[in-house]
Amino acid sequence: MTATASEAHPAGPGTPPAGRRERKKQRTREALVDAAFRLFSEKGFDATTVEEIADAVDVSSRTFFRYFASKEDVALTFQEEQHDAMLAELAARPSDEPVLTALRRTAVAIAQACERGEMGIDPERFQCMMTLTADSPTLLAGSLEHAQKKQLHITRAVAARMGADPATDLRPHVVASAVLAAFRAAADVVTSGAMGYTSLSDAVDDAFAILEEGVNLPSAPGGGGAGE
Missing domain, CATH: 1.10.10.60 (Homeodomain-like)
Structure with a gap:
């Protein structure tokens, strides 16, 4: 035919x-x-x-x-690349690593890649994005919304590593939320310069160390509640 x-x-x-x-x-x-x-x-x-x-x-x-x-969608292509790199790096971590240790090492590796131009990440775009989110409330809101939408992927990756079911177990959701909060806090102190950090990877490492060590510290002497 x-x-x-x-x-x-x-x-x-x-x-x-x-x-x-x-x-x-x-x-x-x-x-x-x-x-x-x-x-x-x-x-x-x-x-x-x-x-x-x-x-x-x-x-x-x-x-x-x-x-x-x-144009927000264009700017957030960097965050999309960063997110994909983080999931790939986490998947490559040894399966017997404690979950927060694996996440800490993953997050530091991604931050270093942003700074050094590794894993296909453009360091100039990284610096630009850090400045833009600090200067533009519109883009910051878009960045936070993007991270929120991507949180489910991190939750699933954490759940798989923990051997947990995210449909019935709250722990992977809490850990994934803490990961995003730690990364955001690190970025904030770097861009503000408030604590003397000049390296995102150093700030990320310290932020995850806090999560690993725990934050349920005793109150300072004389420290009362908000209403006191």
Whole structure:
């Protein structure tokens, strides 16, 4: 049976093969991310517009929205990469490591990768993202929302390591929440400079040490409740 012209060329004459189209789409997406972070660094997040990002790549705003829902979505590609790297690193940790030890070493490794440009993470984007979230309440809110949505993945990874069922066991949920809180607290003290930290990996290590050691400390002498 002889194939028809439409069957032989399902995408139509002159249309690039699917593989070439996908590579072109990926290049366009990466170009938009590169342009966005360059503009964010120069102008700040809030002052940068979608139109400026699209113009920098010589595409229309309509094309931009084929790839991203908003400029917040572009900025959070870094956080998405960071999250994926963390899950991969955690999965590679020895199965007999205590859960918080494994999480601490994973988090420190990811922070070091951000600082050093390892695991495919761009250190310039990392520095830019740290500055942007500190300066833009809009992006900070988006970052926190993104982390909240991704918490389920961490909960499942923690549950698997603990041999627990997250549907009936609260512990994996508490641990996953504590992980995100520790990472956020470390980022906050680095960007604020309030405690003298200049390295995210050092702050992350100290934050997880607190979780490992426990925080149920005795009250300071004379320390009463909030209502006293």
